[in-house]
Amino acid sequence: MHHPTYLPLYNADGTPARGSIYENIDNLVNTDITNISTTSIRYIGNQFIEVDILPGLKFKSSIGLDYDNYNEREFFNDQTIIGGSPNPLGYRKEVFTTSTIIQNEQTLSYVKTINSRQNITALIGNSIQSTDVKVAQEVGQGFPNNFFSKSPPHL
Structure with missing residues (x-):
């Protein structure tokens, strides 16, 4: 600014x-001539399970989720530089962004104690990640009045 x-x-x-x-x-x-706001719903969480298959042999599986739903809104009426003359009267922009990241891992571990100074340890596993980002944008100008300044209710 x-x-x-x-x-x-x-x-x-x-x-x-x-x-x-x-x-x-x-x-x-x-706020009588502009309306700029954002809302966000975000969840970050993980779950895992670990199972002893045999003595010294463990299986572990985990899943994680990072989800974000982000909404930006702005309105400038005809008394502002952005929403006024010489531009078409009024300016409104809304951007919706949804981001989902899923992480999944599996490991199999083996630990065998030979004596107080020696161990045998083995670990194998895999990790998979999926990322999905979606963005949608709406822009409008040239409104007949300044009624469009209020955002519709969002569920």
Whole structure:
């Protein structure tokens, strides 16, 4: 957010000044003319099971999930630089991002004690990861009024 210090924040009539290519800082915090928000639902979790098959021989399987559903919304009405003249009146953008990472691992380990100073240890296993990221974006301009500033309720 940048507004040159040599430019006034307001015009003589009290309206926000538009002397910069950047949005006036007061416009960004004025919820009557802008609406900028984000919501996020995130889950990170792991589960595992470990089984003793024979003395010294263990099998372990684990699964992990990192899920993120992130939503960004912004609206600038016709009194802002972004949503006002000379652009089509009003500007609305919404971005939906869903990220899912699944990690699955299996290991088989063997430990055999020969004496107090010697062990035999063996380990084999595999790891599989799946990553899926989806992004959708909506952008609109040129609204007939500033009614579009409020976001619809999200379930």
